[in-house]
Amino acid sequence: MSVPAAARRIRAEVQGTVQGVGFRPYVFRLAGALDLAGFVRNDDAGVVVEVEGGDELVGEFLERLALDAPPLARVERVTCEDILPTGERGFAIVRSAGSGATTPVTPDAATCDDCVRELFAPADRRFRYPFINCTNCGPRFTIVRLAPYDRVRTSMAGFTMCPACEREYADPADRRFHTQPNACPACGPTVRLLDGGAFRSEGDDAIRAAADALHEGRIVAVKGLGGYHLACRADDEIAVARLRARKRREDRPFAVMVADIGSAAEIAELGDDPRGDAERRLLLSRERPIVLIRARNDAPVAPSVAPRSAELGLMLPYSPLHYLLLADTGVPLVMTSGNLSNEPIAYRDEDALSRLGAIADLLLVHDREIETRTDDSVMHVVRVNGASKNVVLRRSRGFVPASIALPVPAPATILACGAELKNTFCLAAGDRAWLSHHIGDLGEYETRRAFEESIRHFERLLAVDATVVAHDLHPDYASTQYALDRPARQRVAVQHHHAHLAAVLAEHGETAPAIGAIYDGSGYGTDGTIWGGEFLLGDLGKFERRGHLVPVTLPGGDAAIREPWRMACVWLQAATGSEPDLPMSIHGVGEARWRAIARLARSGLASPVTTSVGRLFDAVAALAGFAPRVTYEGQAAIELAAAADRKEAGAYAVAVCDHGADVVLDPREMIEAIAADIERGITPATVSAKFHNALADATVGAACRIAERTRVRTLVISGGVFQNRLLLERTAEFAVRAGLRVLTADRVPPNDGGISFGQAAVAAWQLGHQQTSTEEPRWSA
Numbered sequence: 001m002s003v004p005a006a007a008r009r010i011r012a013e014v015q016g017t018v019q020g021v022g023f024r025p026y027v028f029r030l031a032g033a034l035d036l037a038g039f040v041r042n043d044d045a046g047v048v049v050e051v052e053g054g055d056e057l058v059g060e061f062l063e064r065l066a067l068d069a070p071p072l073a074r075v076e077r078v079t080c081e082d083i084l085p086t087g088e089r090g091f092a093i094v095r096s097a098g099s100g101a102t103t104p105v106t107p108d109a110a111t112c113d114d115c116v117r118e119l120f121a122p123a124d125r126r127f128r129y130p131f132i133n134c135t136n137c138g139p140r141f142t143i144v145r146l147a148p149y150d151r152v153r154t155s156m157a158g159f160t161m162c163p164a165c166e167r168e169y170a171d172p173a174d175r176r177f178h179t180q181p182n183a184c185p186a187c188g189p190t191v192r193l194l195d196g197g198a199f200r201s202e203g204d205d206a207i208r209a210a211a212d213a214l215h216e217g218r219i220v221a222v223k224g225l226g227g228y229h230l231a232c233r234a235d236d237e238i239a240v241a242r243l244r245a246r247k248r249r250e251d252r253p254f255a256v257m258v259a260d261i262g263s264a265a266e267i268a269e270l271g272d273d274p275r276g277d278a279e280r281r282l283l284l285s286r287e288r289p290i291v292l293i294r295a296r297n298d299a300p301v302a303p304s305v306a307p308r309s310a311e312l313g314l315m316l317p318y319s320p321l322h323y324l325l326l327a328d329t330g331v332p333l334v335m336t337s338g339n340l341s342n343e344p345i346a347y348r349d350e351d352a353l354s355r356l357g358a359i360a361d362l363l364l365v366h367d368r369e370i371e372t373r374t375d376d377s378v379m380h381v382v383r384v385n386g387a388s389k390n391v392v393l394r395r396s397r398g399f400v401p402a403s404i405a406l407p408v409p410a411p412a413t414i415l416a417c418g419a420e421l422k423n424t425f426c427l428a429a430g431d432r433a434w435l436s437h438h439i440g441d442l443g444e445y446e447t448r449r450a451f452e453e454s455i456r457h458f459e460r461l462l463a464v465d466a467t468v469v470a471h472d473l474h475p476d477y478a479s480t481q482y483a484l485d486r487p488a489r490q491r492v493a494v495q496h497h498h499a500h501l502a503a504v505l506a507e508h509g510e511t512a513p514a515i516g517a518i519y520d521g522s523g524y525g526t527d528g529t530i531w532g533g534e535f536l537l538g539d540l541g542k543f544e545r546r547g548h549l550v551p552v553t554l555p556g557g558d559a560a561i562r563e564p565w566r567m568a569c570v571w572l573q574a575a576t577g578s579e580p581d582l583p584m585s586i587h588g589v590g591e592a593r594w595r596a597i598a599r600l601a602r603s604g605l606a607s608p609v610t611t612s613v614g615r616l617f618d619a620v621a622a623l624a625g626f627a628p629r630v631t632y633e634g635q636a637a638i639e640l641a642a643a644a645d646r647k648e649a650g651a652y653a654v655a656v657c658d659h660g661a662d663v664v665l666d667p668r669e670m671i672e673a674i675a676a677d678i679e680r681g682i683t684p685a686t687v688s689a690k691f692h693n694a695l696a697d698a699t700v701g702a703a704c705r706i707a708e709r710t711r712v713r714t715l716v717i718s719g720g721v722f723q724n725r726l727l728l729e730r731t732a733e734f735a736v737r738a739g740l741r742v743l744t745a746d747r748v749p750p751n752d753g754g755i756s757f758g759q760a761a762v763a764a765w766q767l768g769h770q771q772t773s774t775e776e777p778r779w780s781a
Helices: 024-034 055-067 113-119 163-172 201-214 237-247 261-267 276-285 320-329 349-356 446-462 477-484 495-505 564-578 591-603 613-623 634-645 668-680 683-709 726-737 752-770
Strands: 007-017 037-043 046-054 076-084 092-093 191-195 198-202 220-223 228-235 255-259 290-292 311-315 332-338 362-366 376-384 387-395 404-416 427-436 468-472 490-494 514-524 530-538 543-549 655-659 662-666 714-718 741-744
Touching: 007 055, 024 037, 024 046, 024 055, 024 092, 024 332, 037 237, 037 320, 037 564, 046 055, 046 490, 055 076, 092 290, 113 276, 191 201, 198 613, 198 655, 201 220, 201 228, 201 320, 201 362, 220 320, 220 349, 228 237, 228 349, 237 255, 237 261, 237 332, 261 276, 261 311, 276 290, 276 387, 320 332, 349 362, 376 726, 404 490, 404 752, 427 752, 468 477, 468 530, 490 495, 490 752, 495 514, 495 741, 495 752, 514 613, 514 683, 530 564, 530 613, 530 683, 564 591, 564 613, 564 668, 613 634, 613 683, 634 683, 655 683, 662 683, 668 683, 683 714, 683 726, 714 726, 726 741
Parallel strands: 037 092, 220 362, 255 311, 290 376, 404 468, 468 490, 514 714, 543 662, 714 741
Antiparallel strands: 007 046, 007 076, 037 046, 191 198, 191 362, 220 228, 228 332, 255 332, 290 311, 376 387, 404 427, 514 530, 530 543, 655 662
């Protein structure tokens, strides 16, 4: 090339998701097309580019740099400066510089259409190769050990590319140019089928044999991107029931994987409306989450897949191995986490053999190590303000470790340790926060180990050492104990429901005060009681409690969570003022046991006080004849919501009262009415709908009362109870009608999976503002 006399050279620093997504090869090709000299490389902050050539061509390069970026790239910021031309010839991709600190590592991406076509093309050299990938798809986060993202820092380091793969990797015109996991059958990982730990077959023979076993009704443990799945035919009741028994998972729904969007439409109601369109887009997205969609009445799925649930958790294949298994079996497959209930998923081969050997008949394994265990993400679509909106219920594979912006930058590196259930942690530095993958419930020893290991991995990946630790107020949370035991320059304790409020504000970039309707199962309150039906007034830094549900006791403590009939007893007693009779709708509870719990609740012994809306749902569900006992969190509420008649517009009466400066929701009249309706034979579908409508209406009534007193018109709706699509949609609809501005969780889960992000946002605000306890809230009326 000839360099013009009036050459211009610029240095551009590009930040965002620009490593491991083909951004450097893209820059190489763009510079070549414009006949520019220079280089591109990864560094700690992202990608550095220097280009030299004619002024107009350099200008065009800068215009197209972000505009035409690869599908997986996300350019957030480009900082440019003019530097002296060097007369350099040619353009090169040069060796990465730095350790990768604060550089976003890309999430795993579903197999792209080009790779799927090659996977099923008999003439292609990667025909039926279960590790096919390219610059636009494949594993990233689950195989990376350190940043920057280069092959030597991944679990592909031990696989030396063959000459054919090397040529692709070195060819700027090839789709696999600088694809770090590039491989083929001659040089890449291999699949093996194990029977009782003994070798049975490998390669394509192993895949076909596993598919045959699945088709025959057997259970196969399949090593995926972020861990093992347990798979069986979704249309085989005997196989599904056998999997439930072996996995010790009595009622919680299983996820189902189908081959394509047409197969999804055969078992779920993917309507020709905005919600159906949004659900299709989610199913086909590169993140490939599990999407909760209403099941068709005639769905060819075994009843045990999702007992007493109106929805199915559907996903499409996201790895080549999944595509092959679905194609070879020709039926929908249960694809659930490879673990016993409440344990973390298995992701190491030896661990899978040990823990899954008694569950699965066969294990389909491979020799590419998984560096970070990562569950499937879970989402659903809601209608808010007349628009379809995606809500993340579990943010994990496909989304992690993409960063989320903080509206108030963290002046120091923060580790937020999250909650006890649905745990995640969050690292924050500057204006970015990295919310971890789903860890799980920290009551299990193995999950606590995974929690600590994952924190260390994230700190290595981001090359940071957190000096500030944020945690929940609850002294008995394992996450709190970890935070208190870990050396830190400073610790920030964040109230549970304030963290829920702050998480929604922060993900929407909000710093102004808002009213928060925060409903969940439990959270440690500032008064030492169990909160869970809260109206807060606050911003990122501080809050006031301005209202709550009428408090009742929790007879037997945690036992009342496992046995919702206890909450029915308590709420009936609160409603009538006397010891209630055992309702005919509650089965499997003896009269003597019922009376004993009534006395226990009245005495207050072993019966802490709670304002939990989650426990109110339990009471109503038990009264309506659902789940007197539960085997997983939220089961009673899920079954109650599943039964609701969506066309029912009626509502029970829930009083909105003043109690001093607080607004109190009093549902006692509603509880009496529900008990009477059930006794009279009113259907659970009607009772459920009228309950949901009543709670939504009362929530908005209370929020409006607080808004009138404070002149704050923004309402945040969050907390685990608002995973309930019907309640969320009705509450948001009523709030908009009342003239309130509504914010809901979007990219961060509304449940406890979002707590750590909220903690990080609160800690960043408090560190930045150096707030003291003597400051008066600026929103007080």
